[in-house]
Amino acid sequence: MVEIKNKEHCNGCSSCAASCPKKCITMVRDKLGFFYPMVDKDACVHCELCISVCPEQKKAQPVTVTPLAYAAIGKEHTIREKSSSGGVFTLIAQWILSKGGVVFGAAFDDTAHSVNHIAIESLEDLHKLQGSKYLQSKIGNSFEKAKSYLEQGRTVLFSGTPCQIAGLKSFLKKDYERLYLQDIACHGVPAPAVWDAYLTDLEHQFGGKASHVSFRDKRKSWKKYLLRIEFENGNVYSNNNAEDLYMRGFLHDCYLRPSCYACKHKGLGRDSDITLADYWGIEQIHPELDDDQGTSLVIVSSPKGEELLQQIADEISLTPTDLNRAIEYNTALITAAKDNPARKKFENEFQKKPLRSLLKKYASTSFFKKLKRKIKRFLKL
Ligand SMILES: Cc1cc2nc3c(=O)[nH]c(=O)nc-3n(C[C@H](O)[C@H](O)[C@H](O)COP(=O)(O)OP(=O)(O)OC[C@H]3O[C@@H](n4cnc5c(N)ncnc54)[C@H](O)[C@@H]3O)c2cc1C
Known part of the structure; x- marks a missing residue:
C-alpha cells in the first residue's frame, strides 16, 4: 500500500488514487496545499497496484532518441499575447479541438485562488488553459476521464508538468494512437x-x-x-x-513541492511527445527572432510530436535550433530545483x-x- 514516508518521493500526480480498484485512496492536502495520498487501511486489499503505477518508483529509461529543437513564434499576435511564450500550446490545442478532440490542461477556478486540471471540448473554453499558472494544479479525476475518452476513440491532448505526464502514462499502462502528450519545461511547482x-x-x-x-x-x-x-x-x-x-x-x-527538489522527470528522455518552454537566451542565440513578445522553445521527442508541429506549421514561424545552447539558458529543462x-x-x-x-x-x-x-x-x- 502506498505510504509517503518521504515527501520527496511523491509528486501528487494521483495515479495511485486513480488506479485503486477499491477506491480507497484519497488525495489530501498538507499545510502548504500539496496533495498526498491517504489510504483507508480497512478497505485496502493490498493488491499493490498503487505502488506499481507510481511514476516516482520507476527507473529512468536510457535516452534513445536525440530530440529535435526549434524556436517557434505563433503568427497570430492575439494568441501570443495571452500565452506565456510563443503561443504554441494554443495552436496545438486548436488543431486537436478542430478534430473533435479533447484537451486537458491547467485552469484557475472561478475565484483564481486554486488551479485544477480540466478537460475542454470547445474553442470558447480554450482561454481557460492559456498561460502559466505558477502553483501546482490539482489533477483530480483527469486521468480516469482521459482514459475514458481514449477508450471511446476520441483524440486527447494532455498538457501538464513532466511529472503529471509521467503519472498519466504510468496510469494508462499502454499507448493509445490518439493520445498526444505535451509537457512544459518546469522550474518546479509552488505551494x-x-x-x-x-x-x-x-x-x-x-x-x-x-x-x-x-x-x-x-x-x-x-x-x-x-x-x-x-x-x-x-x-x-x-x-x-x-x-x-x-x-x-x-x-x-x-515553497516548491518537496519532490521538485529531487525531480526525475526532466532531461531529454521525456515521457511526452513534445515539450514547450520559454526560449530564454533567444537574444543571444537567434537575436533576429527576439521582439520581446515571447518565443517558444519546442522540443520534439517522438513522431507524434513531429505530427503536431506539422499540423500547425502554417501558423508558426519555425527555426531549427541548437538544443544544447538553449539548455544553457534554461537549466530547468534538465536539472531539479536547488534545495533552499x-x-x-x-x-x-x-x-x-x-x-x-x-x-x-x-x-x-x-x-x-x-x-x-x-x-x-x-x-x-
Ligand atoms: C509551474 C511552472 C513552471 C515553469 N517553469 C518553466 C521554466 O523553468 N522554464 C521554461 O522555459 N518554461 C517554464 N514554464 C513553462 C512556460 O512558462 C510555458 O508554459 C510554456 O512555454 C508554454 O507556453 P505557450 O506560450 O506555448 O502556452 P501557454 O498558453 O502559456 O501554456 C499553457 C499551458 O501550460 C499549462 N499549464 C499552465 N499552468 C500549469 C500548471 N500549474 N501545471 C501544469 N500545467 C500548466 C496549461 O495546461 C497549458 O497547457 C513553467 C510553467 C509552469 C506552469
Whole structure:
C-alpha cells in the first residue's frame, strides 16, 4: 500500500488514487496545499497496484532518441499575447479541438485562488488553459476521464508538468494512437496554499475579489513579465517578477513541492511527445527572432510530436535550433530545483506569522547573502 514516508518521493500526480480498484485512496492536502495520498487501511486489499503505477518508483529509461529543437513564434499576435511564450500550446490545442478532440490542461477556478486540471471540448473554453499558472494544479479525476475518452476513440491532448505526464502514462499502462502528450519545461511547482494566502492578502489590500490573474502579462516586456491581477472593483495590481513577493519566493525556491527538489522527470528522455518552454537566451542565440513578445522553445521527442508541429506549421514561424545552447539558458529543462535551506523554516512559520513578513524575510536576496556569509563563517570555525 502506498505510504509517503518521504515527501520527496511523491509528486501528487494521483495515479495511485486513480488506479485503486477499491477506491480507497484519497488525495489530501498538507499545510502548504500539496496533495498526498491517504489510504483507508480497512478497505485496502493490498493488491499493490498503487505502488506499481507510481511514476516516482520507476527507473529512468536510457535516452534513445536525440530530440529535435526549434524556436517557434505563433503568427497570430492575439494568441501570443495571452500565452506565456510563443503561443504554441494554443495552436496545438486548436488543431486537436478542430478534430473533435479533447484537451486537458491547467485552469484557475472561478475565484483564481486554486488551479485544477480540466478537460475542454470547445474553442470558447480554450482561454481557460492559456498561460502559466505558477502553483501546482490539482489533477483530480483527469486521468480516469482521459482514459475514458481514449477508450471511446476520441483524440486527447494532455498538457501538464513532466511529472503529471509521467503519472498519466504510468496510469494508462499502454499507448493509445490518439493520445498526444505535451509537457512544459518546469522550474518546479509552488505551494497552492501560499498562492491562496497571497491572493487573499492582496484582495484585502485592494478592497475586492480578484476577477482575472495573469502571471505572464507582457504589456511591458516578455522577459521582465508582470504578475497582473484585476479586481472586481476595477482596481489593478501589477508588479514584475523581481519585485512581486510571491514570484520572488517561487523563483528563490522557497515553497516548491518537496519532490521538485529531487525531480526525475526532466532531461531529454521525456515521457511526452513534445515539450514547450520559454526560449530564454533567444537574444543571444537567434537575436533576429527576439521582439520581446515571447518565443517558444519546442522540443520534439517522438513522431507524434513531429505530427503536431506539422499540423500547425502554417501558423508558426519555425527555426531549427541548437538544443544544447538553449539548455544553457534554461537549466530547468534538465536539472531539479536547488534545495533552499530556508524552505523548512518557511514551512514551519507559514500560517503562524504574517505572510508578507515571511516572504520579505525568506525571499529577499539579502537573506541569502546573509545566510551564505553565515555558512562561510561557520565553515571557517
Ligand atoms: C509551474 C511552472 C513552471 C515553469 N517553469 C518553466 C521554466 O523553468 N522554464 C521554461 O522555459 N518554461 C517554464 N514554464 C513553462 C512556460 O512558462 C510555458 O508554459 C510554456 O512555454 C508554454 O507556453 P505557450 O506560450 O506555448 O502556452 P501557454 O498558453 O502559456 O501554456 C499553457 C499551458 O501550460 C499549462 N499549464 C499552465 N499552468 C500549469 C500548471 N500549474 N501545471 C501544469 N500545467 C500548466 C496549461 O495546461 C497549458 O497547457 C513553467 C510553467 C509552469 C506552469
